Amino acid sequence: MSALDLWRERHRALAPQLPGAGLPWLARLRARALERFADEGWPTSRQEDWRHTSLAFLEQSELVAANAGDAAAAVERLRAASPDGHWLVFVGDRFAPALSAIGALPAGVTLMPLADALATEADTVEAAFGRAEDGDSPQALNAAFFTDGALLRLTRGVALEAPVHLVFLPGGEAHGRHLRNLIVADAGAAATVVEHYLPGADGSTLTTAITRIEAGPDARIDHLKLQEEAEGAIHLAGIEARQARGARFASHSLSFGAKLARNDIRTRFDGEGCEALLNGLYHVDGRRHVDHHTLIEHASPRGTSHEFYRGLLDGAGRGVFRGRIIVAQDAQRSDAMQRCDNLLLSRQAEADARPELEIYADDVKCAHGATVGQLDEDSLFYLRARGLDEPHARQLLTYAFAAEALARIGLEPLRARARSALLARLPGGELLEALA
């Protein structure tokens, strides 16, 4: 039996237990998505979007169950560092109520696990869910198999002060976990959402995670994703945003873990005067591989987008970045700026960067830049002249390179969390932590 048939088989067995099994629209969507995945199979490097990241090996590989370990302790540590907020914790493919603390919510805010929302808020979920045809085949797999995630819905003008923390611990099923988060903000609403993927005690598995964001007119959504999965994990994620007139969207994607991580981050300006910030930082070592594909569609006039990605590539790791900016015809007065900078820290590391501009309007300000290089010799010399030995000087400069990405994260507790996650990865991190 081929691997794709196995997925069909699994789906047949699981379908009755999947959340929303009684909803005809969802059953149809799941069936279409499954067929699509079975047709297309895992993406391979023959596809332009997957040229540097082939998933063909998943055809062969056996998925193993992971163990969350002491989930309560891990969540406790996070909560101690950022006491504010609404906490939803997921272990494996399900919501874990005992570890969660949603807390009091202002009027006009709905925040609940998606599996529950399918029972009580089915219309909202249907409207925001997306289609079986969206994204590449892993996204279709996600649609066919998703079990849980979060739904956040904000009505007109509601601002959620404290961040929403979605914490994902591995565990459970051997066929992987498939998570979907839906964020819907009506006109003028505002929220900050953190998605944090933690490593478990042992084992590693496949994760697909799709987050869909709809920002209404003048709404503001700040999204921070922190991916610290275990060394053997496969993490395939997509963040898809739509922005109405004047909406602001910020995405911070910090990818430090997993054997292979792929993030597809897209946003589209459906109305005039939108703003987007795409901020990213990735670190690989060993034989790990991280890939970010971003797309910003300036589909309407007077939009502004700023994109900054930075990579630290160590060991025999490989960092891939492809950033596309499309300025549609008549999307005049668009302002798009994109940068991708990579630091190669070892002989075997590899950086691949493809910054792309597609412009169909003339009154625009667009620029992009990409660099691949190593630490500046002059800066090293400067620090050494001041008495730092070479390893420490290198560590300090490496951290400084990455710190620029951290500095763009607005809320201090989140910035601090991202910083400790990074320092845990860098050599000499404890020392730098003390300095920071």
Add this chain to the structure above:
Amino acid sequence: MSTATRPIDAFLEQEYTAGFVTEMESDTVPKGLSEDIIRMISARKNEPEFMLEWRLAAYRRWLTMRPPTWAHLRFDPIDFQDIVYYSAPKSKKDGPQSLDEVDPELLRTFDKLGVPLHERARLAGVAVDAVFDSVSVATTFKKELGEHGIIFCAFSEAVHNHPELVRKYLGTVVPPGDNYYAALNSAVFSDGSFVFVPKGVKCPMELSTYFRINARDTGQFERTLIIAEEGASVSYLEGCTAPMRDENQLHAAVVELIALDDAKIKYSTVQNWYPGDKDGIGGIYNFVTKRGDCRGARSHISWTQVETGSAITWKYPSVILRGDDSVGDFHSVALSNHRQQADTGTKMIHMGRNTKSTILSKGISAGRGSNTFRGLVKVTPRAEGARNYTQCDSLLIGDRCAAHTFPTIEVRHPSARVEHEATTSRIGEDQLFYAMQRGISAEDAVSMIVNGFCREVFKELPMEFAVEAQKLLGVSLEGSVG
């Protein structure tokens, strides 16, 4: 600025000035492509057996390949059986020994184009290997070059007179199966230029070939091979104009450059083939594979191109930096007006130690033109100390044109430094207003702004070409501002 006839519109609408057809007897083969046609081409050219075998192998390879679809281009599929693959001016049969033997009609055509044959060639100090449709007709300055041991001749001549060199180098930079159009070229190539500069020789003059597509429905498939031995240097100019046509004509050339230790090759192109009319009817399809191989240490290959013509341009002059300390340059101006589409750029493959490359690309889009820069900078695991700098600017004229930038960077050595920068700007009403206020016409103002935008590339061109290129841009852009 909303005058009734905007000066930029008038400027953009200027049509192609080099469109005329010379009536000549042509010796053509039937339409279509098959092994028989290839045998026929090879037989007409009296080629040795090895060339025929090479062509047939390429053809069989081509049959298994599919046309590439990744380029940002839109055109109807090409019917490869509806093309005449060989056409030679009749008089070639007797083989003209001197200019006097050349068909006077042909010479008049060159006169119209301003090709410096005759005395003019000598005065201009340019040796011209004129490719008229598919066969070289006259080569000048052969004697003078011969004294230095330089071989500069038609490719078909080289096959007869220097088969050992052709065998040694042909297809070593662009192998027959490299890509769809290169395979096609390898199977049916008609003629082209062959340059060999022996060890230590600095070529005393700029070498130049004028290509001209002439006979109706004849695709042109040139093959150019330039070899610079140790310490040699050569500068080669390629310029094109073509008569006006209503049918799309396919052009698939292959150019191979080989630079051994300390050699330097500079290859400059001004391409002004018929771009189609302002509604996109007609025009040349230009699918070209150009690649240089810096085979030796400290070698240097430099591509400079000004692309203003063709309905479709698909062209990526590249450099393989194999030798230690070798250097590759790419300087490009690409202009697309009306409904022209250009997908062009370069590849720099760093393999040797301390290799350097520079990419400077200026894209100008006007009217409904679409201009794409596509580049690859690759640093392989052994390329210690590789350095690349890429600058890639787009200028947009009008709100219906498109400009795209698709660079790829792949780095596998930690000591590499690769930088890419790209910007997009436009010619604004305010800039034009400023110039016109001071008594400069809109056309001149556009010309000035565009020439300023392209200056860094123009200064890489040899003198005669730089002048021609500036004029060409002005002419090609007429009617584009509004």
